[in-house]
Amino acid sequence: MRLSRDDVLGLGMIVLAAAYWAAADRIPVSLLSDAVGADGVPKVLAVALGVCGGLLVATSRLKQQATEEASTGGARTHLRASGLLAGLAVYLLLLPVLGYPVAIALLIAGVAIYGGTAVKPAVAGIAVAGSAVFWTFFVKVLGVGLPSGIWAVGF
Amino acid sequence: MEATLSALATLTNGWVMLAALGGVIWGIFGGALPGISPSIAMALLLPFTYGMDPTVALVMLASVYVGAEYGGSIPAILIRTPGTNSAAATTIDGFEMARQGRAGEALGISLMSGLVGGLFGLVVLVLATEPLARVALAFTPPAYCALGILGLSVIASLSGRSLVKGLIAGILGLMVATVGTDPVSGVSRFTMGVPDLLSGIRPILIMVGLFAVAEMLEQISKPAWDRAERRDTRLKLPNLPMWRRLWKPQAIGCAIGTFEGVTPGAGGTIAAFMAYNEARRWSAKPDEFGRGSVEGVAAPEAANNVVTATALVPLLSLGIPGSNSAAILLGGFLIHGLIPGPMLFVKAPDVIYGLYVGLFAANILMVLVGLVILTPCIWLVNRPKPWLIAFILALVMSGVYAIDNSVFDLGIVLAAGVVGYVMRRCGMPMLPMVLGGVLGFLVESNYRRSLVISRGDHSIFIEDPVSLGLLLAALALTAYSVWREYLRPQSKEAIA
Numbered sequence: 001m002r003l004s005r006d007d008v009l010g011l012g013m014i015v016l017a018a019a020y021w022a023a024a025d026r027i028p029v030s031l032l033s034d035a036v037g038a039d040g041v042p043k044v045l046a047v048a049l050g051v052c053g054g055l056l057v058a059t060s061r062l063k064q065q066a067t068e069e070a071s072t073g074g075a076r077t078h079l080r081a082s083g084l085l086a087g088l089a090v091y092l093l094l095l096p097v098l099g100y101p102v103a104i105a106l107l108i109a110g111v112a113i114y115g116g117t118a119v120k121p122a123v124a125g126i127a128v129a130g131s132a133v134f135w136t137f138f139v140k141v142l143g144v145g146l147p148s149g150i151w152a153v154g155f
Numbered sequence: 156m157e158a159t160l161s162a163l164a165t166l167t168n169g170w171v172m173l174a175a176l177g178g179v180i181w182g183i184f185g186g187a188l189p190g191i192s193p194s195i196a197m198a199l200l201l202p203f204t205y206g207m208d209p210t211v212a213l214v215m216l217a218s219v220y221v222g223a224e225y226g227g228s229i230p231a232i233l234i235r236t237p238g239t240n241s242a243a244a245t246t247i248d249g250f251e252m253a254r255q256g257r258a259g260e261a262l263g264i265s266l267m268s269g270l271v272g273g274l275f276g277l278v279v280l281v282l283a284t285e286p287l288a289r290v291a292l293a294f295t296p297p298a299y300c301a302l303g304i305l306g307l308s309v310i311a312s313l314s315g316r317s318l319v320k321g322l323i324a325g326i327l328g329l330m331v332a333t334v335g336t337d338p339v340s341g342v343s344r345f346t347m348g349v350p351d352l353l354s355g356i357r358p359i360l361i362m363v364g365l366f367a368v369a370e371m372l373e374q375i376s377k378p379a380w381d382r383a384e385r386r387d388t389r390l391k392l393p394n395l396p397m398w399r400r401l402w403k404p405q406a407i408g409c410a411i412g413t414f415e416g417v418t419p420g421a422g423g424t425i426a427a428f429m430a431y432n433e434a435r436r437w438s439a440k441p442d443e444f445g446r447g448s449v450e451g452v453a454a455p456e457a458a459n460n461v462v463t464a465t466a467l468v469p470l471l472s473l474g475i476p477g478s479n480s481a482a483i484l485l486g487g488f489l490i491h492g493l494i495p496g497p498m499l500f501v502k503a504p505d506v507i508y509g510l511y512v513g514l515f516a517a518n519i520l521m522v523l524v525g526l527v528i529l530t531p532c533i534w535l536v537n538r539p540k541p542w543l544i545a546f547i548l549a550l551v552m553s554g555v556y557a558i559d560n561s562v563f564d565l566g567i568v569l570a571a572g573v574v575g576y577v578m579r580r581c582g583m584p585m586l587p588m589v590l591g592g593v594l595g596f597l598v599e600s601n602y603r604r605s606l607v608i609s610r611g612d613h614s615i616f617i618e619d620p621v622s623l624g625l626l627l628a629a630l631a632l633t634a635y636s637v638w639r640e641y642l643r644p645q646s647k648e649a650i651a
Contacts, residue, residue: 005580005581005582006581009320009323009581009583013323020330023345024344024345027337027342027344028342029342030337030340030341030342032339032340032341033339033340033342034339034340034603034606034607035606035607035610035611036339036602036603036606037340038337038339038340038342038344039344040603041333041599041602041603042330042333042344042345045326045329045330045333048322048326049323049326049327049330052319052322052323052326053323055319056317056319056320056323059319077376077377078376080375080376081372081373081375081376081576084371084372084375085372085569085572085573088368088548088552088569088572089569091552092562092565092566092569095562095565096562100553104549104552104553107545107548107549107552108545108546108549109545110545111541111544111545111548111549112541112542112544112545113541114375114541115375115540115541115542115544115545116541117539117541117542126542127545130545130546130549134549134550134553138553138556138557142191142199142557143199144553144556144557144560145560146553146556146557146560147562
């Protein structure tokens with residue numbers, strides 16, 4: 001038996017519902033608690049999610065999806081998305097260390113190059129200019145305390 | 156007569172007009188930046204208003220509110236990223252129109268519907284503040300809970316092809332809203348020991364992740380994703396035949412926005428979603444909704460702009476700030492020694508009339524500023540996609556950090572982006588999740604407060620007439636939506 005995407009999604013929701021119920025069950029009971037309790041609504045939601053997950057699996061099975069779902073581009077497309085996501089995760093890690101101006105310039109240049117822009121000096125120029133605009137607006141105009149990283153003295 | 160003279164004096168006061176213009180420009184840019192809500196945009200200006208004349212200061216703050224509510228729709232239409240919570244409903248058809256190369260038309264409809272909504276709301280504010288203030292007083296915790304449920308009833312019509320998937324998305328949103336400190340007992344829930352989660356997860360983080368980050372992941376993962384598309388880069392205002400088509404959804408938006416605006420806590424998000432739902436219900440072309448319907452842009456835009464004026468009804472008449480933005484405006488009143496409430500109309504009528512005139516000017520200026528900046532905005536989003544994605548992500552990462560100066564928030568946005576990407580791939584609608592995230596706290600906290608009041612007796616929800624009316628409306632809406640979406644025999648055209 002081959003599982004369809006809806007089967008996987010439905011089963012995933014049932015597992016999530018069970019985990020959410022278990023987490024709700026561990027919420028401590030407070031002396032200030034009301035009749036419903038801090039875990040009351042979450043448990044109702046867990047049951048509702050489990051039921052909906054079950055319904056999704058059931059309807060998917062009933063349809064007996066003979067035709068495969070339209071192709072979504074295969075693993076390669078997911079890999080490209082994962083690459084961008086990894087780049088954003090690296091940005092989060094570098095932000096406190098390198099500081100906002102450097103990290104955002106690297107993000108702009110990195111994403112543009114990852115997206116297919118040819119590597120040339122102009123890329124660095126645009127990234128630095130973009131970084132300067134963002135830094136001026138967010139730090140100088142809005143007064144947001146963006147991380148300065150190792151350049152704390154300079155910024 | 157005295158009021159008219161006072162209003163005319165304000166209208167010819169250059170400082171008031173300058174404040175309105177500055178406020179609108181600041182508001183539009185603030186609203187257009189993901190993460191900078193109208194209230195944050197107003198709060199950033201608040202310190203600068205200390206030394207100003209009270210009327211000038213309040214007009215400036217109110218103009219920021221007007222501009223920001225409109226500004227939130229610009230990224231919603233152009234890059235599928237609502238700049239404000241209330242612009243989420245505009246993404247449905249606005250972005251679809253942009254994808255079809257009709258961004259200029261969508262922005263034009265959004266701008267003019269915003270003007271209609273703003274001016275209608277102002278008329279309501281001027282003429283009906285006193286009677287409408289009673290509506291605000293009629294809202295008790297059971298009524299608020301029922302209001303939230305009424306908002307959630309829209310999920311059925313936002314679910315697309317699968318009601319079950321829509322319900323799952325809605326429940327996921329409600330689950331996100333349970334994270335943080337319990338509204339009654341104060342114990343922490345689902346925080347996994349992370350202090351940053353104690354205050355919950357802001358809906359705007361989920362929205363930015365679900366829409367902006369997921370859209371970027373989706374865009375970059377498409378084969379030949381950077382192929383150039385032919386697009387109209389000019390702003391296109393509605394012509395007369397279009398106005399004839401738009402009046403009905405705009406009227407629906409105005410009516411719903413009035414009701415939601417005067418209700419403290421309801422806000423533009425519920426109004427926009429409900430207006431979208433009702434406009435679809437009453438449309439001659441309901442099948443176009445979700446596929447780039449002009450009515451699907453007009454209704455939510457009119458609704459959320461009505462709210463910018465009608466949300467001031469409980470503030471001015473009762474001193475109740477019904478939203479974060481109204482609370483900032485209340486701060487503006489207080490720092491100038493003015494206390495909103497019935498006596499304000501006696502003690503400082505010139506300030507009130509000045510504010511009315513300032514709001515009128517702000518709505519007109521919103522259109523003028525829109526006419527100037529929208530075409531460059533469309534041009535900007537038609538730049539080469541690698542650069543567009545790079546700058547959108549840089550903007551998102553900067554704007555989200557600005558909310559709370561938190562790298563943790565950026566992590567939440569990335570996680571929401573992954574969830575949004577997976578949801579798209581699984582054919583799950585995202586708007587029900589947004590709705591659940593926005594309304595979850597309102598529903599749960601008021602549900603439990605109601606039961607505390609009634610000592611656990613659920614009959615409080617049907618004994619309160621407002622609550623009963625809203626619950627019946629929610630039931631009727633849900634039943635009708637389910638029938639329309641899933642049970643009604645499909646026309647041949649729709650099936651094709």
